[in-house]
Amino acid sequence: MSLLERQKRRLAGLFGSGAKAAPNPNRPSVAERLGYATDARLLVIHSDDFGMNRSVNRAIAEALEQGWINSSSMMVPCPGFAEAALWAKAHPEADLGIHLTMNAEWTAYRWGPVSKQPADSKLRDADGYLPKDKKYVRQAEPRDVEAEVRAQVERALGAGVKPSHLDSHMGALFSTQALFDVYLRVGSEYKVPMLLHKDPVVAKNARLPAGFNRDAVVIDQALQISEDVGKEQWRAAYEKMLAPLGPGTYELIVHLAYDDDEMRAASSGHAGWGAAWRQNDLDAMRSPEFQKFLKDQKFILVTWKELARAIPEIAQ
Amino acid sequence: MLKRYTLHLSVVLSVFLASALCVAQGVPNPNGKTVAERLGYPANSRLLVIHADDFGMMHTVNHAIENAFQHHWVTSASIMVPCPWFPEVARWAKSHPEADLGLHLTLNADWTSYRWRPISGQEHSSLVDAHGYLPLLTEDVDGQATMPDVEAELRAQVDKALAAGIKPSHLDSHMGTLFSTQPLFQVYLGLGRQYHIPMLLSREPSDAMNPPLPAGFNLKSVPVDKVLQMTHNVGKANWLATYERMLAPLPPGTYELIVHLAYDDGEIQAATFDHPDWGAQWRQNDLNTVSSPAFRKFLRDQHFILVSWRDLGRSIPASAKW
Numbered sequence: 050m051s052l053l054e055r056q057k058r059r060l061a062g063l064f065g066s067g068a069k070a071a072p073n074p075n076r077p078s079v080a081e082r083l084g085y086a087t088d089a090r091l092l093v094i095h096s097d098d099f100g101m102n103r104s105v106n107r108a109i110a111e112a113l114e115q116g117w118i119n120s121s122s123m124m125v126p127c128p129g130f131a132e133a134a135l136w137a138k139a140h141p142e143a144d145l146g147i148h149l150t151m152n153a154e155w156t157a158y159r160w161g162p163v164s165k166q167p168a169d170s171k172l173r174d175a176d177g178y179l180p181k182d183k184k185y186v187r188q189a190e191p192r193d194v195e196a197e198v199r200a201q202v203e204r205a206l207g208a209g210v211k212p213s214h215l216d217s218h219m220g221a222l223f224s225t226q227a228l229f230d231v232y233l234r235v236g237s238e239y240k241v242p243m244l245l246h247k248d249p250v251v252a253k254n255a256r257l258p259a260g261f262n263r264d265a266v267v268i269d270q271a272l273q274i275s276e277d278v279g280k281e282q283w284r285a286a287y288e289k290m291l292a293p294l295g296p297g298t299y300e301l302i303v304h305l306a307y308d309d310d311e312m313r314a315a316s317s318g319h320a321g322w323g324a325a326w327r328q329n330d331l332d333a334m335r336s337p338e339f340q341k342f343l344k345d346q347k348f349i350l351v352t353w354k355e356l357a358r359a360i361p362e363i364a365q
Numbered sequence: 366m367l368k369r370y371t372l373h374l375s376v377v378l379s380v381f382l383a384s385a386l387c388v389a390q391g392v393p394n395p396n397g398k399t400v401a402e403r404l405g406y407p408a409n410s411r412l413l414v415i416h417a418d419d420f421g422m423m424h425t426v427n428h429a430i431e432n433a434f435q436h437h438w439v440t441s442a443s444i445m446v447p448c449p450w451f452p453e454v455a456r457w458a459k460s461h462p463e464a465d466l467g468l469h470l471t472l473n474a475d476w477t478s479y480r481w482r483p484i485s486g487q488e489h490s491s492l493v494d495a496h497g498y499l500p501l502l503t504e505d506v507d508g509q510a511t512m513p514d515v516e517a518e519l520r521a522q523v524d525k526a527l528a529a530g531i532k533p534s535h536l537d538s539h540m541g542t543l544f545s546t547q548p549l550f551q552v553y554l555g556l557g558r559q560y561h562i563p564m565l566l567s568r569e570p571s572d573a574m575n576p577p578l579p580a581g582f583n584l585k586s587v588p589v590d591k592v593l594q595m596t597h598n599v600g601k602a603n604w605l606a607t608y609e610r611m612l613a614p615l616p617p618g619t620y621e622l623i624v625h626l627a628y629d630d631g632e633i634q635a636a637t638f639d640h641p642d643w644g645a646q647w648r649q650n651d652l653n654t655v656s657s658p659a660f661r662k663f664l665r666d667q668h669f670i671l672v673s674w675r676d677l678g679r680s681i682p683a684s685a686k687w
Contacts, residue, residue: 102632103479103631103632103635103636104631104632106635107631107635127449128449128479128480128481129478129479130480131477131478131479131480131496131498132478132479132635135477135478156452156456157424157450157452157453157456158424158449158450158452158453159449159451159452160449161482161484163482163497165486165489175528176452176525176528176529177484177525204496204497207495207496208496307631309630309631309632310424310425310428310628310630310632311423311424311425311630311631311632314424314427314428314453315424
């Protein structure tokens with residue numbers, strides 16, 4: 050096999066669709082590195098937004114305690130982060146990352162950056178909050194974004210949270226190459242596993258640099274529900290998404306909360322990821338049918354703490 | 366000026382004595398017209414502001430206060446600008462320009478599991494704790510805050526409210542932190558003077574809500590005679606009766622009853638889990654009381670005249686405005 054051919058195959062393995070994820074001929078897959086069979090399907094069931102508000106915190110804490118999900122990531126700038134951090138202290142076994150947050154997307158309920166931002170920073174809107182829209186994050190100076198990302202990691206460490214991984218709220222840090230570089234730089238520096246997208250559609254905006262350690266890309270595909278699914282089809286939509294997956298490592302991203310007064314008021318005017326949406330996610334994850342589906346399909350549930358062992362420079 | 370202050374103390378003392386003797390009659394004010402008279406009410410009337418603190422703190426607090434305004438259970442409220450639910454209040458205020466809203470100047474983030482940060486920049490501010498939040502306790506502010514940082518934060522709070530279209534009818538202080546030391550009190554007085562906003566102040570040294578007013582302070586700018594609040598260790602069943610016992614013996618004058626409203630739901634139970642004082646149940650008790658027909662009847666029977674801070678602001682003569 051020529052060098053070029055080998056590289057092409059390697060790239061196909063890295064960026065190809067997870068559904069077809071062929072075992073990489075060059076080195077062991079994540080499953081193999083973790084001691085599972087080559088054809089295993091590993092799955093992280095991950096709730097974003099821990100710390101966002103009380104309703105979200107209550108749902109996520111319950112879901113982690115009950116094993117309906119096995120991982121979550123925390124929004125450090127949010128008012129409920131203190132509660133999430135208290136819960137984390139009492140549950141050191143829980144798999145918790147940092148959901149790096151550059152936006153405050155709701156209307157009635159907002160939060161600001163945790164770093165001191167310069168007067169002209171695009172990370173502060175006219176009211177002093179993180180911007181509602183991702184376009185302002187894209188326009189922000191990368192150094193302002195980096196200051197905020199670092200401050201959030203430091204605040205989490207200061208609150209006693211040892212993050213199992215990093216990811217990005219609303220994918221804002223995946224939306225330009227400069228922001229993605231900030232994400233990669235901070236994650237590499239702190240030696241924290243990162244959710245990285247291999248999807249070529251995302252990679253159009255944000256590519257992994259040439260020398261980047263490909264072993265650190267542990268997730269083949271991140272799966273999320275789409276906006277046009279009706280309440281009745283919710284669980285079926287997840288099952289249809291998961292059932293045909295080939296061998297590989299996947300993250301199912303859900304957004305849990307109770308559809309209560311607080312959540313409805315916070316998300317009023319936003320159907321996507323709103324109160325009803327999050328209740329649907331909670332109902333799907335906790336349903337015995339979905340638990341049975343995962344067992345029948347022989348998904349192996351893994352956490353980010355386990356995935357870290359598949360990344361040599363972090364596992365050391 | 367000093368003389369006027371001394372003179373006033375004797376008035377306060379006689380009011381106090383009258384109160385002690387339960388003589389509910391107007392005391393002639395040698396200092397000029399009373400607040401009631403300046404507003405066109407008889408000298409022997411009892412004016413009462415029913416005031417909800419903490420608007421903006423949480424959604425459940427906002428929901429309760431909005432409801433209370435709509436049903437006239439309260440006549441006034443003050444807003445916590447740094448809190449996460451301030452935007453909900455700002456939006457409500459725009460559609461309710463008649464509502465009497467002041468600013469509840471906030472230097473603390475007082476719940477263990479639900480916190481907020483200062484809005485005037487943080488990293489090196491003397492107004493943050495180890496996690497970047499406003500300090501938990503009044504004493505923390507006293508111990509660590511520098512007055513330039515306090516002033517910058519309070520100005521930022523007032524400016525943000527103004528920018529949101531809120532015209533504050535008055536200022537007061539969350540947890541009384543701005544009344545807790547003389548330097549903090551001076552910042553508060555300076556702020557009201559600079560922005561020309563009436564301030565909640567106590568004249569009575571016996572009340573000790575705030576440190577003594579500086580010599581020469583124009584007492585005509587202090588419309589409230591006494592501030593009344595629920596005390597600790599009152600059982601739910603005695604809530605209403607406690608308020609009634611507090612209010613019934615008051616002599617003629619101008620009073621503010623401070624209440625803390627919320628629905629006792631999951632949001633506030635979580636935030637106040639380790640803090641029953643001003644906690645979820647406390648606030649539901651307050652809401653139940655101000656909304657109860659029994660309390661409404663009590664106020665009517667006692668001939669309290671309900672007023673707002675906008676009314677009180679009109680009682681402050683131009684000569685006493687800063």
